[in-house]
Amino acid sequence: IPEEFHPRSIYPEVTTVIVIGFPIQLPILETAPSIYYHELYKTVNSLLDLRAYELSVFLNDKGYPSIYLPRDGYAGIDVLLEKPFAFFSHKHAAYLAGLGSFGQNNLILTREYGPRIRFTSIFTRASIKPNPLRVEDLCTRCLRCAKSCPVGAIRTEGEFPPPIDKKLCAVRSAELWSKHKSPCGICIKVCPVGEDRKLFNRTDMSIYDGKGPRKYRRAWAHVQKYGTL
Template sequence: MENAIREFVLNLGVDDVGFASADTYNSPKSYEITNFLPDAKSIIVLAYKVLSSCESPSLSVALNGYLDLGAFARSSSFRVARYLESKYGAKVANIPLSTPFEIHNDRRAVADFSQRHAAVAAGLGTFGRNNLVIHPQFGTRVNFVSIVTNLELEPSPRVNEDVCIHCNLCVENCPGRALDEAGKTDVMSCMKNSLPYGIGNDIAFWSQLLNSSSAEERKKLLTSERYAYLRQAAYLGNQYMCFNCMKSCPVGVSS
């Protein structure tokens, strides 16, 4: 069954796939896996190599590269889930790349499900100094989507060697100094740089607008580039503007 599933996945154009037992998924801050599927037994993790266009100096080109990846990931993972249900009578729970996600004030910046921990459990890489998963072939330039299922699948062998070369370039190139402490990412420092038009800036903008003393000042705010970016981010979802921890990593880059 695992070989048939792998063949189906790769024939869709997905770059790699791994299998993990639900028991080996261990993300200490995220929800229990049974929150997504009560009788979960396995996780199928799909790996998508990031296009080189995502490293374009043009922000719009880079963002569109990730939007395209997200659209393909949604489409292909949905087709895999349909295949599992129709071929094997499986129950599934698709865990997407990002949104939508549950929002709780007591769990800020903590994912409901950790694609990183699932990928490591499924033999698709190891954690690097940047706290990202480093794939043996693609390095950090890879995104993951998981499908939780009640099928009992043979787990893929784990990557035993340390894929990270510990060059520290990710730490040195982080503008928010979010990686200074080994084994920890200062998420709020990261988000100030990577998501400058996220919910924090949105709240600040509307607070400033509501407290504006004149119609001229309000007009200036509403015609600013800042507001245009906030509007665009509201429609597109997370609008990342820093990928240094991924772009600076030399693992997987062809010479």
């Protein structure tokens, strides 16, 4: 991690980084881009901020100086178009905390939810035994995320995980934001990794290729018709 983005560059006294995550429910994500996913995304973001702040207050009350970090760390899509980086990377923190491995889409994949999980972090002076790195590589290299990306922001060749074209991704998000149905979510929707697929009976990946039961596509189309431009 470059020194500029190291936890001690933000909170010099930090001893431990705690990472928490909340899942994105797959059947809602499948409607993306939509107002339904838009609202879910906002809800999860708010919960992450709230829980991280509450945990930092709890630790402070126990005598361990702690601060929470916002789940994003940028003002909006217009800022990302000009400066496509936040001041701290929760996905790298999640990786180093042993919560998952990187995927082709440059996101953290977890055994439970694949990439369908959002993270945030708490910095604390409490000394907590770290989890071991998760050495298991969960990515199947199926390239579904890259092939499904509407703007071609995910590379299929070269280093792994490939750097995402953040500008293209931000342009896509800005377009959807203007129609009140950001974020995009397609690259995490089509990822086959995650036990949540069994829970929601979504192990047949052909449903994202226009095949399989029509009931799913009808449901997605219904939601997409309403609430946005």
